[in-house]
Amino acid sequence: MQAILIKNAQIVNEGTLFTGDVLIEGDRIAAVDENISVKSADTKVIDADGHYLLPGMIDDQVHFREPGLTHKATIETESKAAVAGGITSFIEMPNTVPQATTIKLLEEKFSRAKETSWANYSFMFGGTNDNLSEILKVDPTKVAGLKLFLGSSTGNMLVDNPDTLEEIFSKTNLLISAHCEDEATIRKNLSEAKAIHGDSIPIEMHPKIRSEEACYISSSKAVALAKKTGARLHVFHLSTKKETQLFDGKKPLKDKKITAEVCIHHLWFTEEDYATKGTKIKWNPAVKTAADRDGLWKALNENKIDVIATDHAPHTLEEKENNYVNAPSGGPLVQHALEALFEMKDRGRITAEKIVEKTAHNPAILFQIKDRGFIRKGYKADLVLINPNAPWTVKKDNIAYKCGWSPFEGTTFKNRITHTIVNGVIAYENGKYPNRTHGERLTFDRG
Structure with missing residues (x-):
């Protein structure tokens, strides 16, 4: 070499x-x-x-769609796009088809990545209401962590049984990463929107349906449960200013038991962009107000938020061009994340040193990744x-x-x-x- x-x-x-x-x-x-x-x-x-x-970005949340959804993306295509965007390592999510909710299925994803990935890789194991026995078999020295969908799940991955949740939080040694949105609140808001608009709900309703309340209810419950059980909790993709008050910016990262992530789209876009971008910026959780975006930036710079990620989640353009109800949530981001952050550096939002801290150093510390991130x-x-x-x-x-x-x-x-x-x-x-x-x-x- x-x-x-x-x-x-x-x-x-x-x-x-x-x-x-x-x-x-x-x-x-x-x-x-x-x-x-x-x-x-x-x-x-x-x-x-x-x-x-810079040290290469370690993206702690991506959806590369393999297996089962490869008309949208593959590990090979998206990892290649990732290296074009300065991402040298990624952690991929379990909601593929089939879902990575058994050791066998998880190892099949590792085998595929070994064959095709341009970048370094790990995968999250997926939790469900009924796979605790499999969760407890996972070797924490070989897998990035456990992903729990506490809202916005696919298949059977919504973990909504309170007793099951507490048992998982109490028994696993894995780092738990959680998607936090309250499903009951979202269903209520969606029902009310349909009563007014039928199937023609405007995209601008998305942050009202997947509201601040839905996010805060779920995030606050997860944080409370982590404090009660002593679990190691990492809350993915904060989207509201209100949620940031749940997190501590004073402790060193290595001493934190509860941490948080923010994604590029919640730092860049606001609800005003739905008028021009439409469903292309439909994500779960939703892009919300300018005040929320400002609050996320403030919390990031105050170290209440520890990691910046992409939540890269591609869909075909044909899929995204459906009406609001039928358009899937998610969008591609790995190729442009670092350049977007350096653009925000030029606008005075963040320093180069802080970008590196949040995209490389902190993911390495938080996930205890060996010999990378610096x-x-x-x-x-x-x-x-x-x-x-x-x-x-x-x-x-x-x-x-x-x-x-x-x-x-x-x-x-x-x-x-x-x-x-x-x-x-x-x-x-x-x-x-x-x-x-x-x-x-x-x-x-x-x-």
Whole structure:
């Protein structure tokens, strides 16, 4: 494997930004210093003058649709789009067909990823009302965690039995990641909307149907249950300002038992965008008010929210163009997440150091991922270079997702990812894929 020397980069790592070099030998970072000399004639040298160098993003929530929904996406197509977006590792969700709710089905997904994934990978095991015995068989050193749908589930994955929930929270040693929306509230709101609009409910009703109340009821119950049982809880995709008050911004992440995530779409869009984007920005939980978006940014910068993710969940354009009731929720995001965040950096919302903390360092700490998420000697060489002065516009012909569309179509970003390195190999370089990388199964430093 060819050595790579990255020269003159603006290295963003562990709360600092400094000019320096990084040497990669094999699949590891061999040195980080102010000036590293070329030792071998066959070393590939990348002049990164003026570019940011970051640890690759670890996306803790994606839906790559394989198995069973591969007309929308596959592990191969979406992991390839992910490396174009600077995501070098991902954790995928269990609501595929069949659902990953047994050890056998989960390991089949790992086997498929080993064959086809461009990026490093792990998978969540799925909880149901009746698979506690399987949950207790999961080895926490080999699997990212347990996903519980406390709302907006597919198949039989809605875990709505209070006794079952408490038993799961009490007995599992897995990190529990939860989708929190109260189904009873949503059903009531939907029924009322249908009584007025029939099947012609306007998309602008989405944040009223999947309301602040629905989110807060569910999130607050999950947090209370975690405190009661001592479970390790990570609440996915916060979408409301009100929910942020449930979380602590003062403790170091390593000492937290209850953590939270926010997704790119809830940091970028507001309810005003439904008028132009329509069902392309229909997600669960819903994109809500500008005040909610501002509250999420504030909580993120105050460390009440610990992780930024994508919740990448592609559907075909034909599916998304259905009316509100029939259009599925979710959209593709992995290719554009980091560039959207750096755009928000330029607008004063967040610093480069905080982006790296929330997209790389914190997912590695929170999930106890071994040897990734930092630019450190001896760590895996998962790295991203971003040119901060290379404007480009998202168009059909430069979208990498299998579904072929993006909610960012027409958006011009000032910055552009130039290189993504996965395990010491250049997976993406200036719009091309020079090497067919094969991601590795993530490993975890857990007792």
